[in-house]
Amino acid sequence: MDLFVDAARLEGTMLAGVRLVAFFVVAPPFSYKAFPGVVKVILGLGLAIGVAPKVTAGYEQLDTAAFLVALVTQLLVGLVLGFMVYLVFAAVQSAGALVDLFGGFTLAQAYDPQSQVNGAQFTRLFQMASLALLFASGGYQLIIGGLVRSFDGVPLVDGRFPIDGVAPMLVAAFGQMFLAALQIAGPLVVVLFLADVGLGLLTRVAPALNAFQMGFPIKIGLTVLFAGALFMALPSVVSSLTGDAVQAITGRG
Template sequence: MSLPDFGWLETVLLAGVRIVAFLIVAPPFSHGAFQNRIRVMIGLGLAVAVAPTLSAGSQPLDTGPFIETLVMQVIVGLGLGFLIQLAFAALQSAGGLIDLFGGFQLAQGYDPQSLVDGAQFTRLFEITAIALLFTTDGYQMVIAGITRSFTAIPVSGMPDFSITAQALVQGFSQTFLAAAQIAGPLILVLFLADAGLGLLTRVAPALNAFSLGYPLKILITISFAGVLFVLLPGVVSSVMQSGLSLLGRAG
């Protein structure tokens, strides 16, 4: 009776820990609709699939180095998942800007499924983006990204934290820029509406134009948001490509 290949088992466990940690943070698998046991099953399945390319010539580790490597895989998985979440946050930020300038910020609430605290458009953009990731097979790109990370950062290797820090800085800047680009046209229209109401108040003070401003801004927001939703599939695709680019750069 042959002995089990402990090197292969350790590789599967280490790869599975990295993938599960990644799925906990990275959208769309970070959504509350995915239970932890589902994430663990997906992570172990992917680990078994990639293990043959990782365990060639690998030797079992001692207890101390194994625990150290295991903790490092958790850190790497969470860090890579955060890069995807950072790119995905551009859509939430864009929705938050629309809520702020459109007057919807007063109806702010917490969504326990997506763990998002925001008003209507913030949560609506989040839900729509997650649905688009599944309908356009964007989730497969996310899975392919984490499986390719084992080429850049082997399970027994150490990541270059300086490159990861640069990717984080670039990710934060891209998030704010992408949010401004997505919500910018609508924000400009709402600003012009406020400016027009201000001029109307100076011309006819008794009209009390600002009391008419709230329904007008809501009408403008809903009308232009409909146009924005038509363009949202392309925006989600661009955001995910940006996140995967950060993922590859960090690796």
Template sequence: MQWALDMALVETIMLASVRLVAFLVVAPPFHVEAFPSSVKVAIALGMALAIAPRVQASATVPPGALLTGPTAGIIGALVVQAVLGLALGFAVRMVFAAVQSAGALIDVFGGFELAQAFDPVTGSQGAVFSRFYYMAALALMFATDAYQVVLLGMVRSFDAVPVGSGMSLDGLGSLMSGGLSQLMVAALQIAGPLLVVLFLADVGLGLLTRVAPALNAFALGFPLKILITLSLGSVAFLALPQVVSALADSAFALMAGGA
């Protein structure tokens, strides 16, 4: 018995899986160290098999032409797919990093910045609210099925940037700048109300110090700001599911637009 190997299908699955693996390495919630690498590869191969007809339909080169052509052609195509996957994953990571950045802003203004510790999930130093918000966002991504929206956006990227097409540096730059701008705006939107309250508390303590210098109001400022942060921070945490859902929609639109 002889088996006929479809070189066009092999090429499509190989190129699509490289982009998907590179994406899963850096994109949340799959980028954490606790997520096994073998599972990432299995997810990428499964998705590549599922979307192979769609990828073939949108490809800009004839199916199987790269494998039957020069070696440099297939190597260059694999490198382009890996770079695209990393770029899209990094853009999505920047979008969801808004939650961690909002927690970091709350730590700075609320007086928790001194209590920094190593975060094994992100591999960086973070204070209380920074780590708490980020871990909560990762959990909510699975609880609210936001990860499915992220994967769907990755699938749509094959329509925006077909397999075999070149990589646009202008599009890649706009993708990164768009993700960075969304990061800053979303972080301020999440932590903004609490930061305003903490700023008003500082203003009130400053006025109280001017009126009654003997009270040493700034010595009372640290426990007061910590109390305000713990009280209002828990209230702001209730809006985090809607925030994660909105960020997932933003990540989907970012990837659907392509690089």
């Protein structure tokens, strides 16, 4: 019995695996430190084997130099796509940072080595909640599906990476991140800003009250009171961000 190995298909599967593993290392929710690196590698290689019949169709074996170039290209493609997804979901973390800033929680910020987030309570809480919602709602499946469809836009057979289009995509992703952060935390930030304005007016009317000392417990109470409304809206926000992440990966809606 002879064992036949298609070298071209094996090589294409390896290149696809490099793109997928690089994506899982950077993109949430797979970049979470609770996932061991071995799990990410196995997940990437297993998915590469699953999509190999599609992505390696028409692939021809390369020489050593061309294979190394293709290897670096697929690594860059995976990292760029993963970073695009990271920017999309960084809006939730940025919204939590805005709430901490205007609510007076920034003095208690700390670094979370699991999620690699440096922030105060609401920054880390929003980040953990968004990761949990991604798995609970099945949003991670949409992200993986978009990653598989990325081989249609940047196929293995072509071997080229449209590097001239990366900068506009990153600029647009940064702008979308800041816009989404303001949309998420905007109502609560406005309430806290109006509380500061009210305390300032009270200080002008009655300086002896020293209203700014009262401002810390008032703003903390308002933040805790209205933060529940943000959490009620967080599932729809994560669902919308998942759609944006899939669109960023595939280049279409």
